Amino acid sequence: MGREIMSNHPEQMQESDKLAQKTLEQERLIGWDFVFSIVVLLFSVFIVSNSLTMPFSGTVGGVTTTWYESPGLLPLFIGTCLFLAGLSVCWKSATENGWALFCQHFSEINPTGFLLSGGGIISYIFVFISWYDFFLGSFVFLLFYIGLYYLDDEKLSRRLIAIYYGTIIISVVLFLSGVGAYANRVVDFLTDWILIACAVLLITVMLQFATRKGQEARRKVRRVLIISCVFPAILVPTFRYFLLVPMPKEGLVVERVMNTTYYTYLAPKKQVEDGNLSDDQLQSLDDAF
Amino acid sequence: MNILNVFSGMLLQIFSSPLLIVILIGSTFLGIIFGAMPGLTATLGVALLTTLTYGLDSETALLALLAIYVGGVYGGMYTAILLNIPGTAASAATAMDGYPMAHKGQAGRAFGLATTSSLIGSLVGMTFVALLSPLIAQVALQFTSYEYFLLALFGILISGSLTSPELAIKGWIAGLFGIWLSTIGQDHIQMYPRFTFGMHDLDNGIDVVPVLIGAFGIPQIMIVLESKMKLGSMNAKSLGKLLPDFRTMFQNLRNIITSAFTGVGIGAVPGIGEDIAAWVSYGIARKTSKTPEEFGKGAPEGVISTCVANQACVGGAMIPLLSLGIPGSPPAVMLLGALMLHNVAPGPMLLKSNPDFVPQVTAILFAAGIAMWICGMILSKQVIHILRVPQTLFMPLIAVLCVIGSFALGLHVFNLYLMGIIGIISYFFIKLHLPIAPLVIGVILGPMADTALRTGLKTTGGSLWPMVDRPISLVLVLIIVAIVCSQIPFINTAIRKIFSRVKNKLAGAY
Numbered sequence: 001m002g003r004e005i006m007s008n009h010p011e012q013m014q015e016s017d018k019l020a021q022k023t024l025e026q027e028r029l030i031g032w033d034f035v036f037s038i039v040v041l042l043f044s045v046f047i048v049s050n051s052l053t054m055p056f057s058g059t060v061g062g063v064t065t066t067w068y069e070s071p072g073l074l075p076l077f078i079g080t081c082l083f084l085a086g087l088s089v090c091w092k093s094a095t096e097n098g099w100a101l102f103c104q105h106f107s108e109i110n111p112t113g114f115l116l117s118g119g120g121i122i123s124y125i126f127v128f129i130s131w132y133d134f135f136l137g138s139f140v141f142l143l144f145y146i147g148l149y150y151l152d153d154e155k156l157s158r159r160l161i162a163i164y165y166g167t168i169i170i171s172v173v174l175f176l177s178g179v180g181a182y183a184n185r186v187v188d189f190l191t192d193w194i195l196i197a198c199a200v201l202l203i204t205v206m207l208q209f210a211t212r213k214g215q216e217a218r219r220k221v222r223r224v225l226i227i228s229c230v231f232p233a234i235l236v237p238t239f240r241y242f243l244l245v246p247m248p249k250e251g252l253v254v255e256r257v258m259n260t261t262y263y264t265y266l267a268p269k270k271q272v273e274d275g276n277l278s279d280d281q282l283q284s285l286d287d288a289f
Numbered sequence: 290m291n292i293l294n295v296f297s298g299m300l301l302q303i304f305s306s307p308l309l310i311v312i313l314i315g316s317t318f319l320g321i322i323f324g325a326m327p328g329l330t331a332t333l334g335v336a337l338l339t340t341l342t343y344g345l346d347s348e349t350a351l352l353a354l355l356a357i358y359v360g361g362v363y364g365g366m367y368t369a370i371l372l373n374i375p376g377t378a379a380s381a382a383t384a385m386d387g388y389p390m391a392h393k394g395q396a397g398r399a400f401g402l403a404t405t406s407s408l409i410g411s412l413v414g415m416t417f418v419a420l421l422s423p424l425i426a427q428v429a430l431q432f433t434s435y436e437y438f439l440l441a442l443f444g445i446l447i448s449g450s451l452t453s454p455e456l457a458i459k460g461w462i463a464g465l466f467g468i469w470l471s472t473i474g475q476d477h478i479q480m481y482p483r484f485t486f487g488m489h490d491l492d493n494g495i496d497v498v499p500v501l502i503g504a505f506g507i508p509q510i511m512i513v514l515e516s517k518m519k520l521g522s523m524n525a526k527s528l529g530k531l532l533p534d535f536r537t538m539f540q541n542l543r544n545i546i547t548s549a550f551t552g553v554g555i556g557a558v559p560g561i562g563e564d565i566a567a568w569v570s571y572g573i574a575r576k577t578s579k580t581p582e583e584f585g586k587g588a589p590e591g592v593i594s595t596c597v598a599n600q601a602c603v604g605g606a607m608i609p610l611l612s613l614g615i616p617g618s619p620p621a622v623m624l625l626g627a628l629m630l631h632n633v634a635p636g637p638m639l640l641k642s643n644p645d646f647v648p649q650v651t652a653i654l655f656a657a658g659i660a661m662w663i664c665g666m667i668l669s670k671q672v673i674h675i676l677r678v679p680q681t682l683f684m685p686l687i688a689v690l691c692v693i694g695s696f697a698l699g700l701h702v703f704n705l706y707l708m709g710i711i712g713i714i715s716y717f718f719i720k721l722h723l724p725i726a727p728l729v730i731g732v733i734l735g736p737m738a739d740t741a742l743r744t745g746l747k748t749t750g751g752s753l754w755p756m757v758d759r760p761i762s763l764v765l766v767l768i769i770v771a772i773v774c775s776q777i778p779f780i781n782t783a784i785r786k787i788f789s790r791v792k793n794k795l796a797g798a799y
Contacts, residue, residue, distance in 0.1 A: 029722060033456075036721050040462055047469060054481060063479050068746035071476040071483055074739045075469065082465050085458045088776075092456070117511040118713055121688055125709040129692060130702060138689050145688065149514050149681035223682070231686055235693060243344055245697040248705065 034098025040086030047079030133251030136195040142228035167198040192252035299652035316353040317660040320360020328513035331361025335623040340694035347631040359657040379563035382571040386591030404665035406596035411658030413549035414604015419651040425612035429637035434745030439765035441738035444559035452724035467731020490703040499695040499704040506691040507712025552598035556605020570598035
């Protein structure tokens with residue numbers, strides 16, 4: 001009997017741990033629900049106030065409107081429904097001590113995971129895609145993002161983050177101040193060299209890590225480098241030349257290397273045929289354009 | 290007869306063209322990979338493939354998209370059976386008995402049963418698409434603007450209620466936010482700019498595809514990378530020989546029929562995905578089984594019921610999509626977005642102007658089902674080899690695909706910003722236990738709700754009376770009121786009290 005109790009004890013402990021964890025998560029959620037409901041209430045007030053500025057009667061821009069034809073009708077309906085829904089969540093959460101629970105668990109919030117995963121993607125979209133050559137932007141993003149999660153080493157991660165976000169800060173300063181645009185006017189695609197420098201730094205740091213950590217790390221780093229380079233190298237030509245989708249920004253690699261190579265050596269040559277067109281036909285052709 | 294001709298003609302067209310066969314098998318295989326890889330979903334697969342199908346004609350695009358959808362729903366069972374980690378939410382119920390079967394050394398049998406059950410589910414779903422879609426579309430032709438508005442509202446409310454069981458109101462908030470997003474830009478009747486904040490990029494409203502990719506793709510990538518999820522080791526040899534096991538299938542005929550009906554029925558409810566269909570049919574199979582105690586310990590019935598329901602749900606989700614233009618599941622939302630890009634607007638008018646569309650879709654579903662079965666029986670070991678690629682290596686590549694996919698459809702960098710912002714909002718929604726399905730359904734159905742409400746009011750001179758005057762709209766109004774009232778505590782308590790009093794009185798009378 002005693003042995004049975006002993007053997008059940010760890011399982012019971014595990015069960016109670018799970019239960020405690022669940023309760024904790026529930027408490028956190030109630031706290032967050034309270035804050036969320038406040039955001040919903042504010043958002044609904046914004047929708048309602050904004051929709052009330054839309055024409056509900058009279059003539060605007062030559063169009064006579066009655067309340068039931070108003071463009072603000074649905075937004076007003078949505079805003080009102082959101083307000084009621086927000087109020088309901090707020091009331092429910094408040095009766096369960098939502099605000100107190102939020103304050104209690106606020107210090108436990110650790111945004112590192114979100115800032116790294118979300119920050120990586122957002123900076124890729126808003127900085128790299130907007131201002132740099134798509135190939136280079138994707139290459140650097142993949143080097144950083146795969147390196148961060150796949151190699152999963154704290155010291156390496158810190159160095160990767162420093163280099164990546166350093167580049168982001170430099171880019172933001174350069175382009176928002178107008179220096180970047182000026183530099184690109186002076187020398188074509190000059191700013192793309194920033195990403196090349198960033199890529200070289202990231203690769204150097206990874207290679208140092210590989211040398212320090214041995215065989216397994218070398219294999220992993222090699223994999224990161226190959227995938228980061230090969231993936232955009234396949235993706236860009238596929239979209240650019242097969243699906244005829246121009247890249248968001250074409251610079252040092254896409255414009256100078258890929259486009260030049262493709263249109264000089266690989267693209268099907270334009271065939272010019274001699275045609276005996278009459279004057280009328282030539283005139284119609286001219287008119288068409 | 291004409292329907293059969295179109296159906297067989299479409300099948301002949303698919304299977305006589307090497308290119309279409311390659312597209313079919315390739316998309317199905319890709320779908321299986323997306324379904325099998327935890328973190329990737331059938332919806333994301335459809336979203337990313339949409340970009341590549343933009344240059345194709347609508348029939349070929351539909352073939353590729355339906356094949357990846359069918360493959361994606363099926364693929365989830367790979368890791369569910371082998372590792373007890375469901376590749377998609379839909380296959381979570383399959384893991385209940387699939388994993389114990391694999392543990393007993395019956396992985397090959399479990400795979401065979403799951404694959405054949407999925408094929409049966411797919412065929413049943415396809416049959417219902419062919420039979421029900423034209424009928425519902427016929428009824429829908431009688432709908433007035435109010436009915437369309439109520440239908441959109443019903444779709445968002447029911448999807449919000451069922452995908453957010455903890456607190457349905459949170460699901461509704463997600464749906465309302467989705468409708469609000471759809472109101473951004475110039476309205477379709479008076480061209481009045483709404484919520485554009487002076488940004489000309491917003492004048493034409495927001496593109497659906499970047500919103501869908503942002504909502505389904507970005508948070509998924511972030512969550513998987515944050516969790517640093519690592520899959521256990523999978524050995525292709527452990528799979529053994531794949532057996533269809535027709536004898537077991539035949540013994541479970543009743544279970545198969547019940548699960549197929551459950552799958553189709555749940556699939557037809559707007560916004561409800563395969564996961565709910567699988568769990569409900571698993572519950573029914575367990576309740577009606579002669580040996581319920583075997584469930585959870587490796588009962589083949591559990592695997593059969595969930596897989597049949599999963600795939601039948603695909604067909605079910607296509608029914609409201611084709612007949613009403615209302616998507617039945619999250620991947621169907623994406624499919625609707627893709628069809629819109631190809632200038633195909635599903636709904637009763639499409640079926641009236643192009644009656645061949647339903648038999649064509651049915652034939653594509655049939656072909657996709659066959660391709661799924663063939664891929665499942667022949668290429669399973671290859672899938673397992675691919676699944677060994679760590680997620681941390683795979684997910685960043687998906688992020689790049691999301692970016693180029695969102696950009697390629699409109700060639701607007703603004704779409705990428707939109708995708709990023711929606712992605713971050715969706716991430717917080719998921720963290721706060723708010724479902725994403727109602728949000729995207731709101732975005733899709735918002736324009737219909739807006740136009741239908743205002744047109745209806747204009748037609749009736751501002752009177753809401755016709756909403757309760759017509760039987761269909763009255764039924765919809767009553768259902769909507771019931772859904773809303775079920776979430777208001779004091780009304781809920783009052784109804785329960787009334788029911789218990791009636792029950793007590795009836796008990797007293799007898």
